[in-house]
Amino acid sequence: MRDLSCVLSGYCCTVAPCPYGEAGQDGVCIYLAQPNNAGQRKCQKYPEIVKAERNASSPMMGSGCSSTLFNTMRETVLANKRRRP
Numbered sequence: 458m459r460d461l462s463c464v465l466s467g468y469c470c471t472v473a474p475c476p477y478g479e480a481g482q483d484g485v486c487i488y489l490a491q492p493n494n495a496g497q498r499k500c501q502k503y504p505e506i507v508k509a510e511r512n513a514s515s516p517m518m519g520s521g522c523s524s525t526l527f528n529t530m531r532e533t534v535l536a537n538k539r540r541r542p
């Protein structure tokens with residue numbers, strides 16, 4: 458079975474910003490941080506979003522990836538984690 462857990466690749470935020478985000482001129486959310494050494498990109502609005510969604514039945518943060526196929530950003534993070542666990 459395919460692992461759908463979130464690896465913080467930031468891919469979804471480069472394709473279509475969530476309701477809390479805002480697309481820059483290149484379409485990437487302006488709140489998406491630069492990648493770390495593993496290729497992970499964190500949301501700079503994470504605390505605000507978690508607080509706003511604390512009573513939601515399906516909080517959006519950490520719900521996992523719905524775009525695993527052909528997602529090279531996700532594959533890069535997973536490959537880096539295998540090399541440097």
Ligand code: SF4
Nearest residue numbers: 470474475478486500
């Ligand atoms: S606000 Fe955060 S979670 Fe939403 S699209 Fe932007 S970076 Fe991603």
